Amino acid sequence: MRDPSLPYGHRRHAATIPGAPALAAKSVSAGYAGSAELALQEVSLKVPAGARIALVGPNGSGKSTLLKAVAGLFPVKGGEIRVYGNPVGACHHRVAYLPQRGEIDWRFPISLQRLVTTGRYVHLGWLKRPGRSDREIVSRTIDDLGLSPLAERQIGQLSGGQQQRALLARALVQEGDLLLLDEPLNAVDAGTRETISGVLSGLQQRGKTMVVATHDLESLASEFDGALYLREGREAEPGPGAFVGLPVGREAAWAG
Amino acid sequence: MGRLTEPLQFTFMQTGLLAAVLVGVTCAVLGVYVVLRSMAFIGDALAHTILPGLVAAYLLGLNLLGGAVVAGIATALGIGWLSRRGTLREDTAIGVTFTGMFALGILLMSTANSFRDFSHMLFGNVLGIVPRDLVLISALALLVLVFLFLFHKELELTSFDPVHAKAMGLGADKVRYGLLVLLSLTVVAGIQAVGVVLISALLITPAAAASLVTNSLPRMMAISAAIAAFSGVAGLYASYFFDVASGAAIVLACTACFSVAYLVRVLQRGMSKTAG
Numbered sequence: 001m002r003d004p005s006l007p008y009g010h011r012r013h014a015a016t017i018p019g020a021p022a023l024a025a026k027s028v029s030a031g032y033a034g035s036a037e038l039a040l041q042e043v044s045l046k047v048p049a050g051a052r053i054a055l056v057g058p059n060g061s062g063k064s065t066l067l068k069a070v071a072g073l074f075p076v077k078g079g080e081i082r083v084y085g086n087p088v089g090a091c092h093h094r095v096a097y098l099p100q101r102g103e104i105d106w107r108f109p110i111s112l113q114r115l116v117t118t119g120r121y122v123h124l125g126w127l128k129r130p131g132r133s134d135r136e137i138v139s140r141t142i143d144d145l146g147l148s149p150l151a152e153r154q155i156g157q158l159s160g161g162q163q164q165r166a167l168l169a170r171a172l173v174q175e176g177d178l179l180l181l182d183e184p185l186n187a188v189d190a191g192t193r194e195t196i197s198g199v200l201s202g203l204q205q206r207g208k209t210m211v212v213a214t215h216d217l218e219s220l221a222s223e224f225d226g227a228l229y230l231r232e233g234r235e236a237e238p239g240p241g242a243f244v245g246l247p248v249g250r251e252a253a254w255a256g
Numbered sequence: 257m258g259r260l261t262e263p264l265q266f267t268f269m270q271t272g273l274l275a276a277v278l279v280g281v282t283c284a285v286l287g288v289y290v291v292l293r294s295m296a297f298i299g300d301a302l303a304h305t306i307l308p309g310l311v312a313a314y315l316l317g318l319n320l321l322g323g324a325v326v327a328g329i330a331t332a333l334g335i336g337w338l339s340r341r342g343t344l345r346e347d348t349a350i351g352v353t354f355t356g357m358f359a360l361g362i363l364l365m366s367t368a369n370s371f372r373d374f375s376h377m378l379f380g381n382v383l384g385i386v387p388r389d390l391v392l393i394s395a396l397a398l399l400v401l402v403f404l405f406l407f408h409k410e411l412e413l414t415s416f417d418p419v420h421a422k423a424m425g426l427g428a429d430k431v432r433y434g435l436l437v438l439l440s441l442t443v444v445a446g447i448q449a450v451g452v453v454l455i456s457a458l459l460i461t462p463a464a465a466a467s468l469v470t471n472s473l474p475r476m477m478a479i480s481a482a483i484a485a486f487s488g489v490a491g492l493y494a495s496y497f498f499d500v501a502s503g504a505a506i507v508l509a510c511t512a513c514f515s516v517a518y519l520v521r522v523l524q525r526g527m528s529k530t531a532g
Contacts, residue, residue, distance in 0.1 A: 009425025071423045089425060097423045108292060108416035109473045118413050122424035127406060154471040170420075 004125025017085025044253035057230035096176030161192035276488030284484035287463035301354035307361030328440025380451030380503035
């Protein structure tokens, strides 16, 4: 992958530390600036490369906050987050973040295709414009997600499911290795759900690592390798009979 | 036809027309971002806050535009600083800064012997523009348009999805400050055309009209620029033939274009409703 000559971040893109897990968070606490209340309290998470891990919990349990902290979008007040062995922000190009739909101004006059193209910007940096290879991967991914007929449509005129697929397409064209997906299946129709699930399975087969915030308890066992349960900003015990899978929480993170 | 070309034989009309079109187009293109990022209030505020810079430079015998640029940039940074980390809501910070600076400008004016000297700052005098000003206005216009062209993708992204920008290490603040500085420069260039009080109309009205009739950003910029250019010419002609204030005539021409765009939008909506 080519490096941008004028990257957006302060740091140059760092190389992976050999043997490091895709994501290792140790006792991470985080909260809004100026507020004493913590949205995350000493949460730990270890995600081996290639795994597909679910973050499970009710609204306000800290799922989104944890994903944002890993993406460098939320100030961490304590603990440590390492992505491929590097501090947050050193691997912008390898971490793709899919936000919840509400974070975007959908009235903005931009087409679906341009929205998806913004996923390539991390590889371009300042001043460089998307080239032919960027356009190719964008149109291929839009096609994969069944959005081709809508490519020129203004993003506010898409349905909720189409918007969600557009955001996933953007996360995919970044060609990141660690995907942080904040409720990609929230409020989408059955068809979109199937499309997205299929895409995520394909990604895992290609060795990508995924951390997915989800409400959907039924698909945990069939679609995920492990799950971290959160409640009120802390790690919670899985309920009786709940899916466990690969250990990813406090014990796994501190085992080394 | 003879009547329409009659004003063009005067040099002051030629210079004025060129200046009005240049300033209008710059404001209109930048204004698209002002409208889409809901920065209308800060645009208006910046226009008012450069008044003390202009007046102080005038009283001290310094370069007027230099004074205005300094005051504009100081305000842009000051508002950002006051509202950082949510100490104050941004619109409150803008309200406090802008009224204070405008009052300072008026206070400084009152220390001068005559208020008359300043009326062209408040209300503009596009027909008083000399070729030397025109060079400066062209340079500022070029600078703003080149910046918008070079940083189009960053401006676009931070406007509709600052979170994604931040996730790739592109701080929306950097872009925002850059935009505020550009806004100051544009406002300074536009002061001579329509004055401190009406400059925000050139920033907002053409872009708002364009946003009503298209869903594409480049087209919005083109339509906004066309409206501003047309309004500059129409306003100056009205000023020439009916002997009215040029700045106000230009702004009212923009307002008329907005009204037409609004009407078109309402009719389109009505038609698509009956059709669907």
